[in-house]
Amino acid sequence: MSEARTPVRSTGKGAARQTVTISFAGFNRPWAAWIGDRLERRGLRVVYLRWDAPPDESLAGLLRDLTLAEGRTLILVSEWYFQLGPRTHEEWNTALREVVAPDPARFAAVSVTNTTVPSATAALAPVDLTNMGADEAERRLLDRLDVPLDTPVSADVTRPAPRFPASMPDVWGGVPRRNTRFTGREPLLNDAYHLLQGSEPGAGVLTLHGMSGVGKTQLAAEYAYRFGSEYDVVWWVSSEKRVTYRRLLAELAPKLALSTGPEYGERLRAVRDALRRGDPHSRWLLILDGADEPEQIWDLVPTGPGHVIITSRNPEWGEHNSKLLEVPVYARDESVAFIRRRAPRLSEADADQLADALEDLPLLLDQTAGWLNDSDLSVDDYIALLEGGIDQDVVKVSADFPLAFQTAWSILLNKLRETVPESVDLLRLCTFFAPGFIPVRLLKEMSHDDLPEQIAGLLDDPLLWNKAINQLRQYSVVRLESHETALDEAASSGESVYLHRMVHQIVHKDMPEQDRREFIEVVRRALAEADPGRPTDTRNWDTYAEIVPHLKYADVLQSKDRKVQALVLNCLRYMLFAGEYTAGVKLGARALRAWRRLLGASHPRVWELTYHYANLMRSAGRFQETEAIDRAAMEQLREDRGEHDLDHLRMAGGLAADLRELAQYEAALELDQWLYPTYRDLFGEQDSRTLNALNNLGYTMRLLGRYEEARSIDLKTLEARRLLLKGRHPWTLFSEVSYAIDMRLLGRYSEADSAQTKNVHEHHRVMGRDHQSTLRAEHNLALCKLRGGDRATAGELLTHVLEGYERKLGDTHVHTLAAAVSQSCFAREHGDIDQAREASESIIARYELLLPEGHPFLIGARANHALILRSVGEREHAHVLIEEALTGMAAALGEHHPHTLGCAINASALRNLVAEPESAAELSRVTTIRATETLGRTHPLTLSARVAHAADLRALRDRQQAEKVEQEALSDLAATLGPQHVHTISARSRNRPYWDFEPQAN
Structure with missing residues (x-):
């Protein structure tokens, strides 16, 4: 063998590097890439030559062509290399003996297979690279090519190395x-x-x-x-x-x-x-x-x-x-090669004839050749069946399907009925699941009482079940694959099968009506029994996500079974909590149409469905549509059942939520002030429904700017929830955040910070660091830290919260937008002004898509943007924008609302910048009076108005009055916030105060 171990050399004149030509079957490309990379890193030149063996060319001639390549030819030995054509082992042995044996020095080989190959492959002296690690494989490769192991690895090769083919990606x-x-x-x-x-x-x-x-x-x-x-x-x-x-x-x-x-x-x-x-x-x-x-x-x-x-x-x-x-159908030579490998008993002429009849469609070739190989039916007889011998009514199932498909399937289904008739029953059952991955284990896990006889027999007999599954797999009707990561285990146990959409459609269409009625009920029951029953528990979300795609195909919306209807309601709740709003809205709309026809418009489950549908609509940001739904439902229920009916109360609560989202705060307050005492009278003070109504009342008060009343209500809710639910219940923690927000909005920064810091620690322990409620708590803590002067902590928290909301809720959810507003304001004062401007423009655009014109959140976002324009020198534009915001906020919320007062503080500053000192001073004077009436003399917003008014008086050269107003404001600032508070120091330095709009999202 020494002659065959001639070192790799360059045969080309003047070639700078030794050359190796790698000849490989396309299936083994990962091996070729890895081997070539190993050689190139040792300084060799590599040429890749994918092996092809057209059946009309001689093997000996093709092998001689390899000798024309520069350098030595390295053949990757595998069953794939020898199967192309396809060729018999005898043909290969003849060619190898004729071409390779006389001149073995021109060839080298490595083996990447453990299967049987032609015996004359021994002439190539292949070295085995299987069942070993990358280092040993490389050592054997270099030894086979007589490349010294101490050849230095080239430093010029900087590309990422291909992975060793025997190892999987990370x-x-x-x-x-x-x-x-x-x-x-x-x-x-x-x-x-x-x-x-x-x-x-x-x-x-x-x-x-x-x-x-x-x-x-x-x-x-x-x-x-x-x-x-x-x-x-x-x-x-x-x-x-x-x-x-x-x-x-x-x-x-x-x-x-x-x-x-x-x-x-x-x-x-x-x-x-x-x-x-x-x-x-x-x-x-x-x-x-x-x-x-x-x-x-x-x-x-x-x-x-x-x-x-x-x-x-x-x-x-x-x-x-x-x-x-x-991706077209097979080329004819591909069809013939495929059929002959799938059905070795067929000749090349038979394969060509069959491919022509089946229009070279791979799926049909796979299924038909599979059972023809096991049958004594000739290709001519089969084609005669296709041409009308078994089914005269040959029609297209859809524009996608070739003409012969339905007839071919009739033949195959007859074959299945003759061998294992239960396989046809199983196949028909599968068509009431969605095409693709079908969790047939749900059929095995369901109760088998009262099932149709043939189905009960199939599900109760493991041997018969496996026989049916294997029959379907044998003819490529299904694949035993799983979409989970544990593929082999799931597939081998038959827990999940893959049914092609094309097969699904033809089988579903070609089914006796009696089977259709019975089988759809079986699948509905299987899905209903798989319902975990608690869609709010994240541990059950895997199950619901698996069930949801099959609801349509089992036509569950037409079922009168209470368990099936409960499944639909639970799936809608799952989609709400999991953030699947768009899909949930579509399912809810279809369910409403179906159930109104099936059960009647006033059926209790229709009202429950309406409630869940409205929640999904609201969460998807479709506030105006949701308001119309909730209002109509509430009015109808009140007329039919009276105002104390529980469904009526629930829809009224939903309507109040819609009104809050639409900034109709007074109307929401009217409902909340009626709902809370109604729940209290019906269920008592310590009922969770009563406390939820009280919580909503507090939130509405906060939106109205009535912060002290909101604080009082939220404190009452908090204390009651601590008694009823204990301190670490999620709703108790939620109330703690609400109370801390009220305290911060009232200017009690130190108390708010202390309460919120403790609450965040509890959220981390109970809810986890990435839960939506935890992000709400951290958002408030960031704002507490910012008001207290801890800008570094505030900045880190705001970034974390915004990223968390974007991951969890998307970039158009009200919570995400609230966090984005805070982050943009922080960046304006303590970060990158260009970044702040880009973020602010994006926020406004998203609010414009989500909310109606005139909504306070949209107005407030534009007010914040005016401050950015002021900072970059666009004073005129900023002035126009803030004046529009001031007018809009007053129209939306009234002149005494804190948001209107904040806009006025900013507007007075911009009036000064555009040379309107008189109107600026008048505006800050009126704002001070209104803020004192609404929030009190020492509230931070009132103090900002007073400091601003002093600056405006100074601009009018009324120094005496300016000094008086300023000293009184500084004295109150020191007494309220402390002499070293950032706001006090800033005012003492005569930095004009500004106000940041903060949208309240509960």
Whole structure:
């Protein structure tokens, strides 16, 4: 063998480096990439040559062509290398003996397989690289090529090294098992690779599109295996539904070791942010499978340094910043090669004839060839059946499906009925779940009492169940795959199967009506029995997220079963708490239409459904629509049942919430002042419903600027909740925050800070650091710290809170916007003014989309923006904006509301800057009077008005009066806040005070 161990050398004249040509089957590309990288780092020149063996060319001639390559040829020995064509082992042995044996020095080989290969492969003297680590594999590779082990590693190679193919990426999840029958598609795989690799950072999105059954999913899976060694993260997401997409992408968070709470919304935003930043991994591949409706998820597709592959029937992804690559049916040579590997008994001519009849559609080829191989039916006889022998009514199921599909399925279903008829029952049951991943374990876990006889027999007999599952898998009707990360365990136990959408549709269509009626009830019962019953418990959210996509296909909205209806209501509550507002609103709207027809408009469950639907609408920011729904429901219930009916009271509470969101505070107050005593009279002071009504009354008082009354009410609620629920109950902690907010708004900063600091510690212990309620507590603590002069702590907290809300609730939620307002104001005074301006403009734009014109939150955001314009020298623009805000706030809330008074303080300052000192002084004088009447002489806002008025008097050269007003204000500031408080020091330095608008979001 010494002749075969000739060192690698360059055969090209004047070549500067030794050359190795790597010949490999496309399936083994990860090995080729790793081997080539190892050699290049040792200073060798590498040429990659993907092996192809067209059946019309001789193997000997193809092997001789390899000898024309520069340097030595390294062959990657695997079953894939020898199966292309396909060729028999006898053909290979003949060619190897003819070409390689006489001149073994021209070839070297490594083996990357443990399967049987042609015996004459021994002429290549392959060294085995399997079942070992990367270091030992590299040592064997270099030894086989006689490259000295002490050859220095080149420092010029700075690119990331491909991963050793025997090791998985750091994060790998959800990818279907590799299809060992995958055939061809080499140009498509190469095109996909180069399109992604050549994309700019943030633009690496590619959609594989084509009709159903064409093999888009298989192509994406093969891409993951073939190129996965170049990524640190490979994550597969079933993307047919937004709710499923969100859940599965969110499950990447713990795999990336991201610090988040259990809620999907928060995890999802953390994942998208991590992928965008490329931290902790920049080499990531995300595969979104079955995303046929771009409008469902396009806004959630991550951007960043990694790559996204989308499989879809819909080429409209091209309108959403995605490159497009159409996946056609097989080329005829690919069809023939695939059929002959799937059905070895068929000749090449048979395979060509079958491929022509089935229009080269991969899914049909897979299923048909599979059972033809086990059958004695000839291809001619089968094609005769396709042409009308079994089903004269050959029609297209949809525009996506080839003409022969329904007939081919009739043949296959007959085959299934003849062998294991229960497999057809199981298949039909599956079509009442959503296509894709189907949790058939729910059928096994449900109660089997009163089930149809054939279904009960199937579910009660494990052997029969496994036989049915295996029969479906044998003919590629289903795949035993799981969308969870524990793929092998779930698949082997038959807990989840994958049913292609194309198969789902044809089976569902071709079903006897009796089976349809019986089977849909079975699936409805299975889903209802899987309901954990507590949608507010985050530990149950995995289950609800799994159930929700199947509600539509089981047509649960048409069921009169109370348990099924309870499932619908619980799913709506889950979608509310999990932040699935858009999907929840759609389900709620469909449910209302269906239940009103099914149960009648006044049925108790219709009113309960209306309540949950309105909550979802409100959470989605559709306040005006929600107000109309709640008002109509409340009025109808009051007329039908009386004002003390519990459903009426609940809808009235919802209406009050709508009115608060729409800034109709007086109308909300009227309802709250009626609801609280009504609940108290019905249930007593210590009932949780009574205390919830009292809490809402306090919140409305705060929105009205009646801070002392709000404080008194919130203190009463807090003390009652401590007695009823104990100190660490979430509602008790919530009341503590409300009370601390009141204290801060009253200017009692030290007390507020002390109470809020303790409360934040309790939130961390009870609710966790990332819970929405914890963020609310930390937001108030940040503002307490800011008012107390601790700017460093305040700044850190505000950044943390805003990021947390964006992850958890999105950037248009009222809590997120409130945190963004605080952060923008802080940046204006203590950070980057350009950043503050950009954030402020974004806040205004989002409020304009969310709220009606004239809403105090929108007006206040514009008032804050006027201060930014003042700071960058745009005085005239700032003056116009603040005057509009002052007029708008007075119209919305009245002239004595603290928000109006704050706008007036800022307006008086800007009037001075645009040379209107008289009107400025008059405005600050009137503002001081109104603030004193509303908030008291020593409230911080009143003190700011007094200091501002002194400055305005000084501008009018009324120095004596200015001195008097100023000294009295300084004296009160020192007595109220302390002589060393930041506000006192600032006033003493004659820095004109300003007011920041702060939206109150409960």
